Amino acid sequence: MDLEQAKEEKALESSDGRQATVAASAGGVMNVFSEIKELFIDDLARREKIRLIVGDQEQLTREVLILLQGVHQTPADQTSDLCVEARTLFEGVRKNFGELKATVLPGSYYKFHEQWLFNTQRLCFLSSLVVYLEEERLATKEEVAAMLGVCASQEEGGFHLDLEDYLMGLLSLASELVHTYTH
DSSP, rough: OOOHHHHHHHHHHHHHHHHHHHHHHHHHHHHHHHHHHHHHHHHHHHHHHHHHHHHHHHHHHHHHHHHGGGTTTSOGGGHHHHHHHHHHHHHHHHHHHHHHHHHOOOOOOHGGGGGGGGHHHHHHHHHHHHHHHHHHHHOHHHHHHHHHBBBBBBGGOOSSSHHHHHHHHHHHHHHHHHHHHHH
């Protein structure tokens, strides 16, 4: 009997050890999932904040667009007044991009890029149109980036103007100029 009791006690001890290990690993798994849940909640809050900032930016973009649509009804010698007003509105755009820069974590630019993609392309078009109306030339990527208040390339800083966004803006400018000069 002493031998059997010893075996039972040993089995009970190893069983308790496994139970403790299972309980400890279950607690560790729960901690990992809690951390992941917190990351998802933070990510969702960041996305919502970005959505609100981009909404404000879209409103500014509409204001610039409406203003510059006046080019079609304004005599050529008065377009400079429209450009001055547009540049004033671009100050708000720069401030808005500053808020985006502060909200988007370094290394997360492309994670959220789709939220401001279309609006950035439209702003590239509008800033290129201002430069064209003022100087009758195409704006460089660096000039457009400066008007938007972002870096011209990714190497200069995390928040930047993508080449594709700049080029889409120039394509829209070409379309607008064809429309403007055929009417």
